[in-house]
Amino acid sequence: MGSHEHGTAESARSDTGAPGHDRPRETGEAPASSPALPTAPPAAPGPSPTPGPGGAQGPAYLNSALVAHPPLTSAAKARRFGTWYLAEQHLRGMKGYLDIVIAYSVGNPLVYLFAMGIGLASLVDSNNAGGAFGGASYLQFIAPALLASAAMMTAAGEFTYAVMSGFKWWKTYYGPLATPVTPEQICQGHALAVTLRIVAQSAVYLVIVLFFGAATSGWAWATILTSSLAGVAFGLPLMAYSATVTVEKGQFALVQRFIVMPLFLFSGTLFPLSTLPWFLQWIGWISPVWHATELGRVLSYGHAEPGWLSAVHVIYLLVLAGGGLVLARRVYARRLEG
Amino acid sequence: MPQTTSRPTVIAADQLTKRYGDFTAVDSISFEVPAGESFGLLGPNGAGKSTTMRMIGGVSQRSGGTLQIMGLDPEQQGPEVRAHLGVVPQEDNLDQELKVRDNLIVYGRYFGLPLSYLRPKADELLDFAQLSDKAGARVEDLSGGMKRRLTIARSLINDPRVLLLDEPTTGLDPQARHILWDRLFRLKERGVTLVLTTHYMDEAEQLCDRLIVVDKGRIMAEGSPAELIRRFSTREVLELRFGADRNAGAAEAVEGIGDRIEVLPDRLLVYAHDGEAALEAVGNRGLSPLTSLVRRSSLEDVFLRLTGRSLIE
Numbered sequence: 001m002g003s004h005e006h007g008t009a010e011s012a013r014s015d016t017g018a019p020g021h022d023r024p025r026e027t028g029e030a031p032a033s034s035p036a037l038p039t040a041p042p043a044a045p046g047p048s049p050t051p052g053p054g055g056a057q058g059p060a061y062l063n064s065a066l067v068a069h070p071p072l073t074s075a076a077k078a079r080r081f082g083t084w085y086l087a088e089q090h091l092r093g094m095k096g097y098l099d100i101v102i103a104y105s106v107g108n109p110l111v112y113l114f115a116m117g118i119g120l121a122s123l124v125d126s127n128n129a130g131g132a133f134g135g136a137s138y139l140q141f142i143a144p145a146l147l148a149s150a151a152m153m154t155a156a157g158e159f160t161y162a163v164m165s166g167f168k169w170w171k172t173y174y175g176p177l178a179t180p181v182t183p184e185q186i187c188q189g190h191a192l193a194v195t196l197r198i199v200a201q202s203a204v205y206l207v208i209v210l211f212f213g214a215a216t217s218g219w220a221w222a223t224i225l226t227s228s229l230a231g232v233a234f235g236l237p238l239m240a241y242s243a244t245v246t247v248e249k250g251q252f253a254l255v256q257r258f259i260v261m262p263l264f265l266f267s268g269t270l271f272p273l274s275t276l277p278w279f280l281q282w283i284g285w286i287s288p289v290w291h292a293t294e295l296g297r298v299l300s301y302g303h304a305e306p307g308w309l310s311a312v313h314v315i316y317l318l319v320l321a322g323g324g325l326v327l328a329r330r331v332y333a334r335r336l337e338g
Numbered sequence: 339m340p341q342t343t344s345r346p347t348v349i350a351a352d353q354l355t356k357r358y359g360d361f362t363a364v365d366s367i368s369f370e371v372p373a374g375e376s377f378g379l380l381g382p383n384g385a386g387k388s389t390t391m392r393m394i395g396g397v398s399q400r401s402g403g404t405l406q407i408m409g410l411d412p413e414q415q416g417p418e419v420r421a422h423l424g425v426v427p428q429e430d431n432l433d434q435e436l437k438v439r440d441n442l443i444v445y446g447r448y449f450g451l452p453l454s455y456l457r458p459k460a461d462e463l464l465d466f467a468q469l470s471d472k473a474g475a476r477v478e479d480l481s482g483g484m485k486r487r488l489t490i491a492r493s494l495i496n497d498p499r500v501l502l503l504d505e506p507t508t509g510l511d512p513q514a515r516h517i518l519w520d521r522l523f524r525l526k527e528r529g530v531t532l533v534l535t536t537h538y539m540d541e542a543e544q545l546c547d548r549l550i551v552v553d554k555g556r557i558m559a560e561g562s563p564a565e566l567i568r569r570f571s572t573r574e575v576l577e578l579r580f581g582a583d584r585n586a587g588a589a590e591a592v593e594g595i596g597d598r599i600e601v602l603p604d605r606l607l608v609y610a611h612d613g614e615a616a617l618e619a620v621g622n623r624g625l626s627p628l629t630s631l632v633r634r635s636s637l638e639d640v641f642l643r644l645t646g647r648s649l650i651e
Contacts, residue, residue, distance in 0.1 A: 061466035061494070062524055066459050068451055068497040071421035077450025078417050085447045092444060093435035171431040175492075177397050178425035179448035180417040337399055 078180030086189020105201040143214035144296025145269035148227040155235030158194040160252040163242035187332035198231040215300035223296040230292030233317040236324025243331040345372035353403035365555035376532040378546035386555035387535035424498030439473040446495040467491035483514030503534040539637035558644040571635035574613035578627040
C-alpha cells in the first residue's frame, strides 16, 4: 500500500494513544550509543544510494522512513525494562481469556461466600456459643481464608500449565529469547504478570467480602497484599518446579489434588488450626495459606495475635516467594540457554 | 577470509565447539561473514547447523573456541548481540494467544521500541509479508507458509542489519518457498547480511553468495556454489536407472565412462564433462537403461562427493 508515509512526523507524535502500554519512564532515549562496531550506520534507509533500482519499489517496508532506534539502545532498554515487556506480553495474552478471568474473580468469591459464609455459617454460628472464632462470626472468620486460598488457586493454574506452554506446547518463551531480553527476565515477566492478576483478583474479592459485611477493620484493604503474597509464596516455588517438567504426564493434576486441596482444607481456613489433631497441624505451619490467613484475620477484624507471630507470617511468606523466584530464574536460564 | 577484507566482519567464529555430554554437535569450526554477504550452512539434519545458529544468535553457550558478532561476545554481551539480529528460528514460535499484528508489536516491545514506531511498522511488515488482510486473524488460522512469512516479518521489526534464518523454507510448498526467496532476495539487495542454514541445495544456490558444507559438526568445504561445483564435481551428470536390483551390476559395465561413478539405491550417477557423450558411450556398450537424464551438476553432487551420502535421507 502506498499509504504508509509515516515519516519523521511519526516520532514527534508521542505516545498519546496508549497510556496503558508505554511506561512513562521509557521516553528518555538511551545515550546515542556510539557504535564501536564495524557495522554500517544502523538502520540507514539502505546502503545503496539508489532507492529503487530497476523498479524494485516493492513493499513499503523496503522504502520505509520508519527507522528503529539503534541496537545498543534496544539492549539498554531491554536490560532495564525487559521484565515489564514480558509481563506486558503475558497480560495481552490473558486478554484473550479475560472473560474467564473476570468470571473466575467474581464468581469464585460469590460461590464460596454464599455456600460457607451464609449457608454453612448459619449452622456454625447457631452452635457456636463459646466463641471458637475469637469473637468473630463464621463469615468474618473464613473470608480472609477464602481470599488467600483463591490467590493460591489462581497461582496453581498460572504457574503450571502456562509454564509448560511457554517451554514446550506453544514455546512462547523462545520467541523473546532471541531478542535482547534475558532468560531471567522471561521468568520474571511471567511471574510479574501473574502477580498483577492475583492482586487484581484479590481486590475484586475484597470488594465482594465488604459487600457481605465480612470485614470490619479499617485495615481490611491490606488483605489484598497479604493474600497476594500467599499466591506468590505458593506460586513461585511451584513455577520453579514446573520449569523442570519436560514431559507432562499428570504431575500438575497431582499438584492440584494433593497439594492445593490439602492446603486449602488444612490451613486453618474453615476451622482454627488448633482444632486439627497435632499430627496434621504441620500442614498449616508450612502452608502459605495459613500464614496469610492469620495475617488477614488480624487485618480484617482485629484477630488477637502476638506481634512476633505476625512477623513470622510475613517473613515466612517473603522467604518462600524470594527463594522460589531465585530458583525459578536459575531453572529458566539453564533450560532456555542449554 | 582473505578475499573479504574490504568489508567489515559481522560474524567471526574460531574453533567454535559445542558439546552435549560425550556428543560433539559442533566440532571446532571456523568461518567469517562480512557485512552484506549472504552466507549459508548447508548440510543434512543433525549436522550441527542449528546449534551453530543458536550460538551465533546468543541463545546457546559454546563449549569451546571464540565467537564474535559485530565484535561482541554473545556470552558476555547477549542483549547487545541479540539487539543487532533478526532471527527466524527453525520452528515457528509465534505467540498463539495473540493476533497476527499483535505478534509483531509485542515482539518489537522486547527491543524497547515505542508503540508510535511499532504500529505503523507492523502494518508495513504485514504488507511486506503479504499478510495485510490477516492482521486481525488468529495465528492458528494461518497456513504454514503464512506463519513462516509472519515469523520473517517479526524478525525485521527492529530493522536488523543481520538476519539469521534456520531452515527458512522447510515444510513449505514450492510456491510459498518462491515467495519467501523473493522477500529474502530483496532484503539482500538492501544490504542486509543473511546467514541461513538449509538442507535444500536449490535454496543454497538461489540465496547464498558463499557457503560452508557441514557434516557431523565439521566443515567439509567452503566456497561459492559455483566454485564448489567446479571443484568437487564435473560440469554435467548422467543419471541412469536400470531397475532396482540391476543398478549395482550395471555400474561395472559402465566403468570407465566419465570421470567418476556413484551408485545410489535407485540410480547410477555418471559424472562427465559432456553428459550426452557419456550417454552415447553407454549405448555403444550395448547397455539400455530404463530411463536416462543428463543434467548440470548441483550442490547435491558436491555433498555426495564430500560425504558419500545424500543431503536428504
